[in-house]
Amino acid sequence: xxxxxxxxxxxxxxxxxxxxxxxxxxxxxxxxxxxxxxxxxxxxxxxxxxxxxxxxxxxxxxxxxxxxxxxxxxxxxxxxxxxxxxxxxxxxxxxxxxxxxxxxxxxxxxxxxxxxxxxxxxxxxxxxxxxxxxxxxxxxxxxxxxxxxxxxxxxxxxxxxxxxxxxxxxxxxxxxxxxxxxxxxxxxxxxxxxxxxxxxxxxxxxxxxxxxxxxxxxxxxxxxxxxxxxxxxxxxxxxxxxxxxxxxxxxxxxxxxxxxxxxxxxxxxxxxxxxxxxxxxxxxxxxxxxxxxxxxxxxxxxxxxxxxxxxxxxxxxxxxxxxxxxxxxxxxxxxxxxxxxxxxxxxxxxxxxxxxxxxxxxxxxxxxxxxxxxxxxxxxxxxxxxxxxxxxxxxxxxxxxxxxxxxxxxxxxxxxxxxxxxxxxxxxxxxxxxxxxxxxxxxxxxxxxxxxxxxxxxxxxxxxxxxxxxxxxxxxxxxxxxxxxxxxxxxxxxxxxxxxxxxxxxxxxxxxxxxxxxxxxxxxxxxxxxxxxxxxxxxxxxxxxxxxxxxxxxxxxxxxxxxxxxxxxxxxxxxxxxxxxxxxxxxxxxxxxxxxxxxxxxxxxxxxxxxxxxxxxxxxxxxxxxxxxxxxxxxxxxxxxxxxxxxxxxxxxxxxxxxxxxxxxxxxxxx
Numbered sequence: 001x002x003x004x005x006x007x008x009x010x011x012x013x014x015x016x017x018x019x020x021x022x023x024x025x026x027x028x029x030x031x032x033x034x035x036x037x038x039x040x041x042x043x044x045x046x047x048x049x050x051x052x053x054x055x056x057x058x059x060x061x062x063x064x065x066x067x068x069x070x071x072x073x074x075x076x077x078x079x080x081x082x083x084x085x086x087x088x089x090x091x092x093x094x095x096x097x098x099x100x101x102x103x104x105x106x107x108x109x110x111x112x113x114x115x116x117x118x119x120x121x122x123x124x125x126x127x128x129x130x131x132x133x134x135x136x137x138x139x140x141x142x143x144x145x146x147x148x149x150x151x152x153x154x155x156x157x158x159x160x161x162x163x164x165x166x167x168x169x170x171x172x173x174x175x176x177x178x179x180x181x182x183x184x185x186x187x188x189x190x191x192x193x194x195x196x197x198x199x200x201x202x203x204x205x206x207x208x209x210x211x212x213x214x215x216x217x218x219x220x221x222x223x224x225x226x227x228x229x230x231x232x233x234x235x236x237x238x239x240x241x242x243x244x245x246x247x248x249x250x251x252x253x254x255x256x257x258x259x260x261x262x263x264x265x266x267x268x269x270x271x272x273x274x275x276x277x278x279x280x281x282x283x284x285x286x287x288x289x290x291x292x293x294x295x296x297x298x299x300x301x302x303x304x305x306x307x308x309x310x311x312x313x314x315x316x317x318x319x320x321x322x323x324x325x326x327x328x329x330x331x332x333x334x335x336x337x338x339x340x341x342x343x344x345x346x347x348x349x350x351x352x353x354x355x356x357x358x359x360x361x362x363x364x365x366x367x368x369x370x371x372x373x374x375x376x377x378x379x380x381x382x383x384x385x386x387x388x389x390x391x392x393x394x395x396x397x398x399x400x401x402x403x404x405x406x407x408x409x410x411x412x413x414x415x416x417x418x419x420x421x422x423x424x425x426x427x428x429x430x431x432x433x434x435x436x437x438x439x440x441x442x443x444x445x446x447x448x449x450x451x452x453x454x455x456x457x458x459x460x461x462x463x464x465x466x467x468x469x470x471x472x473x474x475x476x477x478x479x480x481x482x483x484x485x486x487x488x489x490x491x492x493x494x495x496x497x498x499x500x501x502x503x504x505x506x507x508x509x510x511x512x513x514x515x516x517x518x519x520x521x522x523x524x525x526x527x528x529x530x531x532x533x534x535x536x537x538x539x540x541x542x543x544x545x546x547x548x549x550x551x552x553x554x555x556x557x558x559x560x561x562x563x564x565x566x567x568x569x570x571x572x573x574x575x576x577x578x579x580x581x582x583x584x585x586x587x588x589x590x591x592x593x594x595x596x597x598x599x600x601x602x603x604x605x606x607x608x609x610x611x612x613x614x615x616x617x618x619x620x621x622x623x624x625x626x627x628x629x630x631x632x633x634x635x636x637x638x639x640x641x642x643x644x645x646x647x648x649x650x651x652x653x654x655x656x657x658x659x660x661x662x663x664x665x666x667x668x669x670x671x
Contacts, residue, residue, distance in 0.1 A: 003028055007149040007168035009121070011159040013176045014326030015296065018152045021171075022117040023056065025150055030070055030090045034114030037092050039099045041123045041133075043076050044268075048294070049119075050074040050093045057091065077557070079448035080564075082107035096129065100136035101448050104379045106143060113147050116140065121151035121162060122319070122364045124399055130367035135376035137166075138397040139383055154323055158363045165402040178329030178337050182357050184349045185301065185340040190223060193303060193342060197224055201255070201281045205298030205334075208327055209284045212304035214260040218246075220303065221258040221284040225251035234279055240270035243545055244535040252280070259285035262544035264534075278333075287320065299338045300328040305352070319361035366400035370418070373411070374451045377418055378427055382437045382445040391415060391435070425455055443568055447561040453487035457562045460486065461569060465583035467508060477594060478505040478526050480587075484558045485518035485525065491551050495520035495541045521551050528552055529597040531606075531617055556598045563591035605629070613659045614652075622646060623656075635660035 002008055002021055010018045026036040038053070040046050050072060057070040073089030079101035086092050087109035094102070102110055118137065124130045141149070149166050155174070156162070163170040187193045197207050209224075211217040230253045241257070242249035243264065251257065257271045257280055274280040275295055287307070289295065302324060306313040321341065329337020341356060343349035368376070373395075380394045392412055395401060401408040419435055422428045427441030437445065444454035460483040467473040482502070484490065495501065498519035502512045505526060515522070524543045527536075534545045570584035593604065600610040601617045608631055609620040626645045628634045634642070634656060642653035 002150075002171070005148065007151075007166050008171060009151045009153070009159050009162045009166060009168045010171045011153050011156050012171070012173040013180075014154055014294075014323075015177055015329075015331060016173060016175055017177075019119075022119075022150050022152060023053075025148070026091055026115055026117065027057070027060070027070075029115040029148070032114075035090055035092070035109075035112055036115040036117065037094055037099065037113055038117045038119065039094050039096055039133075040119045041096050041126075041129070043095055044265075045119070046074060046076050046093050046095050053091055053093065079557075080446050082109075084109065087112070096123065096133045096136065097448065099140075100132045100379075101446070103136045103139040103143075104382050104445055104448075106383055110140075111144055113144060115148045115150065117150045117152065119152045122153045122156055125364040125367055127367050131369070131372035131376060134366060134368065134399050135379060135394075138394055138399075139380060141166075141397060142394060143383070154326055155361060156319070156364050157361050161402055162364075162399070165399045176329070177331045178334055180325060180328055180337045180339060182325060182339045183341075184343050184352050184357070186346065186349055187342050188344055190220070190303075193301065194224055194227060196340075197282060197299075197301070198227055200299045201228070206275065206278065206280075206330075207282045207299045207301060208289070208295065208297045208324075209282065210287060210289070210300070210302045210304070210324055211284055212287065212307045214262055214286055216304070217260050217284045217286050218248075218258040218262070221251055221256050221282070222247070224282055224284070225254040225256040228254040228256060228281075231255050231279075234274065237270055237274045237279065241267045243267065244533075245538050245545060255279075255281040257283050259283050259289055260546075261286070261288070261550065262546045264545035264549050267545065287316065287324075296327050296330045296337075298328070298330065298334050299340065300324055302339075302341045305341055305356070315355070317362050318356055318359045319364070321356050322361050366398065366403050368398060368400040370414075371452075374418055374422060375445075377415070378422060378437065378441055378451060379445050381428060381435060382442050386434055386436050388415060388419075388433050388435065391419075422451070425451070426458075427451065427454075440565075440568060443564060447564060448557075449561055450488055453489055453558075454565070456486050457483065457558075457565050458569065461562070461566050461584065461587055462580070464511075465580045465587070467511070468583055469579060473508055475508075476506055477529070477590075478502070478522065479508055479511055480562075480590065480594060481522040481525050481555075482506070482511065482515035482518055484555055484562060485521040485551075486515050487558050490518070490521055490554050490558060491547065492517070493520040493524050493541070493543055493547060493551060495523050495543070498523060521555075524548055525552055525555055525598065528601045529594070529603070531602055531621060533618075552598050552601065556595055559591050559595040559598055563588050563595065566591055609634070612656065612663060614655055615659070619648070619656075622648070631660050631663050635664045 002025060010021060012018055029036050038049060040049055053072045057072060060070050061068045070091065071089045072091045073086050074093040075083050075086060075098050076095045082105045084107060124134045149168060151162060151166060159170045159172060185196060197209065200207050209220060211220050234253050234255060238249040238252045241252055259271060271280065272295060275283055302321065305316050307316060325339030328339045341352050343352050377391055380391060385391050385394060395408065395412060419428060419430055423430050426438055427444065428435050428437055464475050464479065468475055501523050502519045503509060506512050524537060524541050528548060537543050537548060566584050566588035570581055570588055573581035573584055596607050597604065602610055602620060606620040606624055609615055609623055612631060622645050623634060628637060637657060639653045639657050642648060642657060643650045
């Protein structure tokens, strides 16, 4: 069985016990002196699993280990770091990006891993992130071939292909702890859907409604909320989600919420917690929730099964519908779950029944492509594969190779061309059958940048230095933000009249037009570091808190990566005795400062205050305006005077003062 050893692919419905099997395997591995990785696709899911494992394993005592208990750790970022501290843990939860980054660094502790659990293994088919997960698994299996791989997924039709890839036995099951009814809801208009939702709520159920657009999800939530009563026990939740942006708090008071990328993580957490505790009755969400954290409901309704690709309306995959329906039925509350797809006519109902209810989920396919291959080949070289045959061995271990046995031979013949392109761009150096990463190539890979983004940052910094040197142009923070936002990793935001706004923020019209595709995000990010409020940014630019958070969170990492590239260019230019060295040195310093401003959303003068625990951008500005312009000033202040500052009060004043005193003591001790 699964506890005796070997690799396994477990394909079964949501809540059918996959995670429990993985936990038993990990427990046995730890009891035998091993260490385990648990890899998930999303940050939110990582923290959910971390919390669950901490709670579940806290009572387990391991007599063979010092400390007598199982230690659970987590890491979701800091891609350039080998995270040596993780060696102290027995079970380590990682996002797929962190796992990928570690397979490029290969820290010594990673070789001691005895079991890797990959949750949502079907993510290898994701067009944006799948290749990174696939490449990471292939690299890991090469340098740690004895580690067990346990791959988990909802029902997938080609589980045997995954088994062939991972040299794994396949466990299939259609069993669910709560039976599922899959049906078509004939509703000629939204009113009929709303009535069905209200009927389920009145019977004590909770409902998830999937809508194909962000705006549509919010609008449908309002339609339902109009028909429900205000509930006093939701007042606290309403206050947590109220950022002064829209009417979300008001509809939450009525037991309904929308859930899409507009939400700030704090808003999303409040809504998810309220739904799990059964206070919220209805969530109207976009398709991304199906791949996110666990939010089971009695009834799941797919209002729109088509999405707009930019050219036409396309059907959602059968696999996605099955994933969504997997949310229906709460083991502790429901005798059965109901999954409904809305049809607007009898003819459409017949089509839905044939395609979705009687159809089979699509085969999960590798997302490797020539563009993705460049990054993965560079990552493999950086991890130590410095011979062409080692690169070939890596490609043969991919899921792509299993699915495309004939094409892989053609791809292997293209390795030389891919390597020549990497060499021409300065990422590798080739000498006959040997290939090694250049310092820039290694830096780019370990910074977890795509090949294209690394080139954008390197070439952009060179161009900006030339603007300064030869054209005597002033390079503003906004000019640098335009460069950072040109990286493909940064989410794109659309802002009306972006060109005219950008020309008012930059003296470099040529650079503005060069970065025209990145202007919306650059404008919003600039407003963020200039301390504009969420409400004002929504009013001026149409950007929601969740969209802003996603952009600036990525930019914090990109600005750090850019500072490292600027420092590399500085060292290179010093060796070459180039005129550009002082420019690159200044850019490296400015980018590090900009990283901190992006992290906290403040102007430079507030950075010291935001270092205090519990002091965010708004509170820091209040302290600064009141005359407390340093941590020392806060530490030496009279608590009563701090309490007089608007929205602080006595309790908060004491906490801020204590934090400042602790910070000062720590600074003194380090000197």
